[in-house]
Amino acid sequence: MFMNQIPSLKELIYTPLENIKISDVPKVIFSYLPGAKNCLKDLRVFKCNSNICSEFFYQLSRICHNIQFLDIELESEITNGLIVFLSAQQNLKYLKLKNNLVDLDWTAIIPSLIKHTYTLTKFNLCGEGYLPMSFMASFNNLKELVIRCSSDGGKVDSIGDFKELQYVTFPQLKILKFCYGHPHKVFLINFLENNGKNLEEFSVIEEDNFLKFIIAKFCPNLKKLFIIFEKDDLKGLKLIFKSCKQLESMKFWCSDKEHFLDKNEMLEVIIKYSPKNFYELKFYGIKYLNLLSKDLELFFIGWKNRVSQNLLSIIILLNVIRKLSIEKFDNEE
Template sequence: MFKLNNDILCLIFEELRDDEKTLYSCLSINKEFCEIIIPILWKNPWKFLKKGKERLLLNVIISHLSKESKNNLNQNNIFIDTYQRPLFNYINFCKHLNLSGIQNIIYNIYEESKIKIIENEIIKLFVNENTKFTHLYLPYQVNFQIHLIPGAESCLSEIKFLRCNASVENYILDGLTEICKSIKELEVLFEKNNNYGIVNLIKNQKNLFNVCLFDFYKRHESFNNIIENSLIKHANTMQYFKITKPPVINLLSSFVNLRVLELELNGDYRDYNYLKNVTLPFLQVLKTRFVPTSILISLIENTSGSLIDISMKSSTSNNVTNNKKIIQTIYQKCQNLMYLKLVLRNSSISELEELLIRCQYLDELYLFDYDGIDLNNLFRILTRSSPTNLFKFKFSFSQIDLDSLELFFENWKGRHPMILQFVCQTEDIEVLIEKYKSEGVIKNYNSDLVL
């Protein structure tokens, strides 16, 4: 019997790292598969953790504690279930140190007086000279000086991803700045009280290219300026940028090599006309929310035709004229477009057809309605003018009637079977979908629509 080389198996299973079901189904086939899959699953044990299973994960972690740590817990009246030490050293496989996840599990299981003691023992288990992490997730409240734990410098020196809260104490952020100098991806959550330690951490990275800034409270403008100026240092390397409040300074224009922009203005309707002058020649992915249509049009017009993915949610001032204009701008500037998500007005259906004709690489379309859609007209155009590669459709419409849908499926016969996603509104539609699945018109249907 032909046997695959272990290196090839590793490559195959690594490609399946996000497919929990397949990995678990292969886990028990034989010892060889098990020895390859376990390290993949334990790179980030919080990734597939389901609600209600937190205690099980904690028990596995506790089973790795040293005899000394277990005795310390017992002496403090923390009596843990005793499990045989696992065959694998799961902790050594971990590359994601999720201190937020650890803290959440402990806080939900133990009483307050015992939390700090067990937290310290578990953190010492993870942070030592024998472990190397690439991803670090800090909780909102960091109750320990992680940078001073023996072995922390070696353990955290290769961190490539950091998620933290800007309210973490300065001395902790300063300590991490000294150790973590190669962070490439950074996610920062801003709260009411933010510390300037995050500024030095940003400045001291060597190759920062992926940044997400999440705002839950309004920041002082002076603090915004300092944060944004610290990011300008990384202007040439920045490829992915997400922000949930409009920048105070003309930050975006400095990101000349930006590939992905996620912009959410989140109800902040101050003057941001300066965004109309932002030029991002290499932008490939644009995702926006609550962004005025006029800004969207300018952002798209100021690219060099490299956009392949556009997702617009809840754009403001999306009147009839602007809706037509945004679609026109897309088909004039984005001939290589592959994915599109937008609000469609009834009066703009003819412009959508022009887009379908011009954007021949389009392979997925996600449409919202605004004022009720003439479904017969829309489905007729989709059947008549969709490029060959387009067969994946998502619809978020206020109403979908049975007759229009049946006509759509009938007219689609002979084309590539469609992958369809929308919320099924009646039992008759469910029966209709099953009929056309059996006839090969629909390849796959999913009613779980994520907006």
């Protein structure tokens, strides 16, 4: 009945309600419902769980072939229906896979993923346990790669077989983000040597001072950067500002002053050395960032003497939601 009332559905989110498993919901033969084909044939965005019955994916694969944004949470054994559904897509551009089980083997879907070598431009891979990723070497048109690995507390080598990607070149890659986990330093350095020149945004939770030198050397065109600066690492910050002339935004980890950059020293370096197009500061920390109004006042006094074409935005990101009253500062010349 509802499908007859929707001539062309563009987005579908099919996930279980709280305390209700999709497997407990009666099977629906979509292909037999009145108006199903016309309603779903132009579907562009689809979000779902892998624990949907295999028959559902079989049905959908007969109707939907042009999904561009696909978000799948892997919570059960990979079914043949899901594999067929992935293979049936002809214009997949954005894929997000989240593995919620440490021991889940989802390598069975890799052949279906490789099929989208020429269309896929954004790939978001996250989850628990070992994350296979050598298959991504064929994604020549990839523009954005985001990897979230929560296993081993984000320790070194927690990100699957990134070793297999260290010498692969992605000519279109602009955005690279590692959240929580990160590859072994050597693998990451080799990867940046091959791909850093084209990067415009890079994020990694890593404290190694040598990595600052690598970023400055191989990533000259960065516009956004998030990396951890340890205490007394002002030289690394200055080096990045000197080498990355296109830099517009940086996020700093400021959880405590004993291990990370002193906020006042950091602000002083930002005033003196940040590129002319720099306009955004983000502060992130587990503990409360003790950024006093007098600190900001001194910072703004120094900032107003800079030559800048943009408004300055200051954003504070905390585990507990807080709001800073000062959001933007208009430069005075």
